[in-house]
Structures are given as C-alpha cells and as structure tokens.
Amino acid sequence: MENSELFQFLKNTNDSFFNSASSSFALPAPASTMQHSFSGSFSLYPLELDSPSHHQDKALAALRNHKEAEKRRRERINSHLDKLRTLLPCNSKTDKASLLAKVVERVKQLKQQISEITESEAFPSESDEVSVLSPSGDESGGDGRMLLKASVCCEDRDDLTRDIIEILRSLRLKTLKAEMATLGGRTRNVLVVAADKEHSADSVQFLRNSLKSLLERSNSHERSKRRRTMNRKFLP
Amino acid sequence: MENSELFQFLKNTNDSFFNSASSSFALPAPASTMQHSFSGSFSLYPLELDSPSHHQDKALAALRNHKEAEKRRRERINSHLDKLRTLLPCNSKTDKASLLAKVVERVKQLKQQISEITESEAFPSESDEVSVLSPSGDESGGDGRMLLKASVCCEDRDDLTRDIIEILRSLRLKTLKAEMATLGGRTRNVLVVAADKEHSADSVQFLRNSLKSLLERSNSHERSKRRRTMNRKFLP
DNA sequence: TCAAACACGTGATCC
C-alpha cells in the first residue's frame, strides 16, 4: 500500500531490469519515492539489512514473482480450455464463455446417455412395450448425429428381426448396437441407432409408430408356440 | 494512449461519480491533464460538440461501459464454471485450473464409456470364442464379491442357454446380467456373474473350461441348420 | 466507430 506509487513508477519496466545483479536502483526515483533516501556520508544500515533499498528489492522481487505466478496460472487455465476445445465439436475460435457453456451441456448429455443405456431393462417383460428415446437430447455433440435408443418387447416370432431391420432400413437409420434377449417365448430387442442430419424429430415418431405396428402384428399371431427355453433360475 | 494519464487519475474514482449528471469535471485535474483547458471568456465550442469536455465525457462513458462489460463477461464465465462444479464430483472449493483439469478427464472418460458401450462386440463373430475375465481386477470393492464377465460365441443351438444355466448353477455363480445376440445362425452370450467369498481364483478356470467344453459340444453338431436370418445390412 | 473478447498487472484474501 505504502509502496503503490513506487510500483506505479516501475510498472512498465521490463524484467531484464530485475534480472540485473545490482541491488540498488539504477534509475532516478520520482520525488514521492525519495522519502527514504538520506544524505549522510555513512550508512545508517551498515549491513544493508532493513535498509530502504533492501525493502524495495524485496518488494520488487515479490511483485515480479507475483506477476509471473499469475501468468503461469493463466496459462494453466487456458491450456485446459484448449484441451476442452479439442474434445468438443467446435473450432478453436469459440470464446471462453461459449466454450464452457458447451462443455456444461456436453457433460450433462454424456452422463444422461450413460445412465439411460446402462439402466436398460435387459430382459423381456410380460407386457408388450415400445419405446424410442434420444438419450442425448436433440444432438449428440453437434456433429449432426443423433443417437436413438429403441426398445421393443413382445411375443417372439421368427420374422421379427427381419421386420425390424426393414423398418430401420426404410428410415435410413444406422444400427450401432443391437441387443436381443429371449425368455419364455417373449423377446426384447434393444437397438441403439444413429440418425443423420437429414433426420428430424419426426423420425423418432416414425420409428415409434413403425415399431408399434410391428407389435400389433405379433399380437395377431397364435400364442401356442410359446415355449419356455429360459427359466427364472437364470435371474439373480 | 494519449488519455492514459487521465484514466490513471480517474482509476480509483467510484461509479457514483460517473453517474452524476454533471458534464464537466468536479475534481481538479493534475497538471498533465490540463493541456486542453483554456482561459478565454467565450467558448471555442458553442454547441459543446467536439469540445474537450465532450471528448472526455465520451471517453469516460466508454471506459465505464468497457468496465461493466468486462464484469459481465467474468460473471458469465464464472457461472459456467460453477455449473461444472455441481456436475462433477468435487466440492465447490476446487480452484479453476484443477476444476478444468477434472472436466477434461471427465469428458474423456464419458466419451470412452459411450464408445465402449456402443462399439462393443455385441454381435457374434465368425470364430468360436470363450473368455472369462474379472473387469475389476481381483476384487470388486472389497465386499468379498468378485465380478466375472463371461462371453461365449459359437454356433447357435436350442439347448445352449440351458447348458449355460446348468454350468452357472453347478458353480454356484449368480447371474447379474445376461446378453444374448444372434446373427446368421451364430450366437454370442455375454454374462455378468457374481462369485462369493467361497470362490477362489480357480473358479475362473473352472468356468472357462466348462464353457469351452460347451463350445466343443456345439462344434460336434451338424452345421446344416445354419440359417441367415440377419444379414450384414444390420451392421453400420 | 463500436462492441466483444482477450491478456495483463495489481490489490486483496486465505492458508
């Protein structure tokens, strides 16, 4: 506080000045900083400890350390931001605030995607079900690809898989992962499919409706074929 | 640049000064800023346009806008950082750099998990395979329960699932999750089973050997039943 | 010209 004027004076001097071996000032100080100077022919501080120049040196060294530490801190933060820029689908020109906003959304998306995939009902239930949901909200990372998770649970029949494939093909959906479990003549198909840019939110409805019609076709079948190839001992 | 001394002088004045209706300075300016003052009794700028005070007002207004905009920018960035703090497993005291480092790691981890799930070998391959491994090293959390992930890929046959169940039952392994996929007459079963304290590392070998014998039994079957109910269009 | 975004140096604060 008491040295702020001195600091102000030295504000724009470069570091080569500080790096010099001299322990006293080579430049004239402004009047306001001369308060500690003295005119006697002998030193009041023979050991140069606690002398004004010593105090000033220490203060300047502290200020320089402070400045450099702060620069390192900024560089550390910015390097992490740069890493995030490479991890996200965005060019390197996006500003910090927008970048962080995207990061927030992306982390939310990914967490939800994980939980929805891992908490899937692996086994067929007794009731017919169709569900289509996009775990990643609207977009899965701005690369224009939307992930959909479709699930069909119904009575098993031979041509079910073929029908599902045809539906996905007609909707131009790419299958990333398919999971099929059968239990007691019933089956559950869980599909992770990718929709391109060309797909709209309507594609979700289309897929849902197509799968539901599939389900009605299953129900019209005779239920006599039902056979229990898996029993409940298989479950925990 | 030419106004830096003026700005320097006004550096520590608070905003209430700028908010006052006065269009001229209420405080005396230092000598270095008086270069624009004049002593005549008539104004050189009758309309007060392009007058020094006008310039100063504009400069001060710009400076104030700049200051406030910068503050808003900081707040925007920090609010996003706070959101990230709530999204990550870390308390609110972690500093910015460490927080961002954690965010980088978390995003990488989540992306990795997603790709592992969606790119997992969900489909049966053309070669027979058996694998038994404990994903969590030796112990799954120190509760004495060891998790095993067993995978069997072979020609499909009706009694395969029944045989697998019998193996697990004889080894007293509890099935936590089962995943079965069929493609072109071949099948892949992925089982997540839990071993108790009573199980030793030998159980892994027992299970592996049992599943391999299962595989040999499959190979002795005739291959004529092979039917392609799924084609490669199903894959991405 | 004007607004937005950035890096910088500094004072304050907390172990």
Place this chain on the structure above:
DNA sequence: TGGATCACGTGTTTG
C-alpha cells in the same frame, strides 16, 4: 511469512 488464488480495471485487438 510466503505462495496460491481470485476479482478487478485497463490496454489491445478484431470484426
């Protein structure tokens, strides 16, 4: 005390 972090106001650059 010193070291680390933060918010702040400022100068500069870019569109």
